[in-house]
Amino acid sequence: xxxxxxxAGRSYTCSWCGLASDGSSLSCPACGAAIDVRAVVxxxxxxxxxxxxxxxxxxxxxxxxxxxxTYVPVADVSLAAADRVYFSHHxxxxxxxxxxxxxxSLKGAWKxxxxxxxxxxxxxxxxxxxxFSRDAPGEMIALPLQPGQAIDVREHLFMVATGSVTYDxxxxxxxxxxxxxxxxxxxxxxxxxxxxxxxxxxxGLLLLHAAGNVFVRTLQPGQTILVKPTAFLFxxxxxNMQLHxxxxxxxxxSWRSWGDRYLWLRLHGPGRxxxxxxxxxxxxxxxxxxxxxVATERQW
Numbered sequence: 001x002x003x004x005x006x007x008a009g010r011s012y013t014c015s016w017c018g019l020a021s022d023g024s025s026l027s028c029p030a031c032g033a034a035i036d037v038r039a040v041v042x043x044x045x046x047x048x049x050x051x052x053x054x055x056x057x058x059x060x061x062x063x064x065x066x067x068x069x070t071y072v073p074v075a076d077v078s079l080a081a082a083d084r085v086y087f088s089h090h091x092x093x094x095x096x097x098x099x100x101x102x103x104x105s106l107k108g109a110w111k112x113x114x115x116x117x118x119x120x121x122x123x124x125x126x127x128x129x130x131x132f133s134r135d136a137p138g139e140m141i142a143l144p145l146q147p148g149q150a151i152d153v154r155e156h157l158f159m160v161a162t163g164s165v166t167y168d169x170x171x172x173x174x175x176x177x178x179x180x181x182x183x184x185x186x187x188x189x190x191x192x193x194x195x196x197x198x199x200x201x202x203x204g205l206l207l208l209h210a211a212g213n214v215f216v217r218t219l220q221p222g223q224t225i226l227v228k229p230t231a232f233l234f235x236x237x238x239x240n241m242q243l244h245x246x247x248x249x250x251x252x253x254s255w256r257s258w259g260d261r262y263l264w265l266r267l268h269g270p271g272r273x274x275x276x277x278x279x280x281x282x283x284x285x286x287x288x289x290x291x292x293x294v295a296t297e298r299q300w
Contacts, residue, residue: 016049017144025057030205031142032056032067046275049139049214058142060162060205063126065142073140074133075160075207079126084163086123091132091159091209099128121167132160134209138278141208141233145199153234155191157208165204169193174229174243174265176292178285187283189229189243189263196237208234212278219269226264231279236271243295261289266296 013020017031027034034056058065062080067073074093077085086104095101104121124130134140143151145165161167172190179185197206210233219225219239226244235241244266263282267273 017142019144027056029057029059030144030203032058033142044217046215046217049141049216049274058205060203061164065160065205065207067140067142071137072133072135073138073209074131075140076129076131077160078129079124081127084123084125085130085160086121086163086167087132087160088158089120089122091134092122093131093133095124095130096128099130100125101130123163132207134159136209136211138209138211138276139214141210141214141274143197143206143208143234145197145204145206147199147201147203150196150198150237151206151234152237152239153195153197153206153208154232155193155195157210157233158195158197158206159209160207161197162204162206164200164202165206166198166200168196168198170196173293174241176243176245176263176289176295178287179290180285180287184290185285185287187285189265189282190232210274210276212276214274214276216272216274218272219267221270223269225267225273227267227273227275228279228282229263229265230282231275231277232265233274233276235267235273238269239271239273240268242266242268243293245289245292245295245297247297247299 012022014028014031014033016033017028019028019030021029054068054070056067058067061083063083064078066076066078068076079085079099101122101124104123140159145151170193172188172192172194174190175186175188175192177184177186214233217225242265244264246262246264248260263284
């Protein structure tokens with residue numbers, strides 16, 4: 001990575017989002033990744049999310065988004081009159097009074113819940129400034145989407161998207177059911193639904209929030225990897241996934257004790273996969289698994 005800023009005929013290609021620029025600024029104008037950092041890739045193939053300088057400024061349409069802070073980051077958006085963003089209602093931090101904010105209609109909105117309450121999607125139109133925060137430490141992920149590009153995201157990580165990005169969701173199809181006596185319970189390690197964001201005819205910008213540090217790996221065609229389900233962040237739509245169950249051989253408690261079985265998410269390439277280093281414990285009551293979605297199994 002050698003951006004010779006200001007040199008005629010030179011260009012710099014961002015290692016994170018792929019945008020070509022002249023490298024004259026301190027950060028990528030599309031995703032905010034620092035221009036002078038080198039990609040940190042471990043021997044296992046995981047790349048760390050490129051660091052962003054405090055106050056990195058991203059460009060979309062005629063508007064800008066400035067990422068402020070590094071511990072609990074804020075997205076400070078300066079909206080032009082012709083531009084629009086939409087967001088989860090609970091991430092709104094502050095706004096100018098002239099910004100027009102309205103509820104955004106969603107098909108099947110009754111299915112979208114957050115902490116047991118309906119998830120309200122809201123949209124804002126410029127001109128004016130509006131800011132967003134997840135009110136939690138972690139990293140803000142900026143994902144520029146080119147026309148036709150789509151990304152699948154785990155529930156409740158979404159913060160903000162530009163108006164050119166469409167929003168939909170689908171069944172994760174990763175689940176297992178447990179039973180004890182006459183009581184049966186179904187568990188969804190990734191959540192029941194996944195969010196899908198896709199840019200249409202013009203480029204768009206998607207902002208996500210992750211806990212801890214973020215790492216990305218590009219899987220080759222046919223390559224697979226096992227990931228802790230609660231650590232999963234997002235994937236390219238070309239990546240397929242399913243449940244994977246591991247258990248020690250010869251243990252009579254294998255199907256009854258959480259400590260004697262391990263539940264994974266198996267991901268199949270090609271495409272990018274992202275994980276977070278801070279994650280919640282997987283919900284598993286340790287009861288007998290009586291059914292599950294399509295899965296692979298292994299005894300060891």
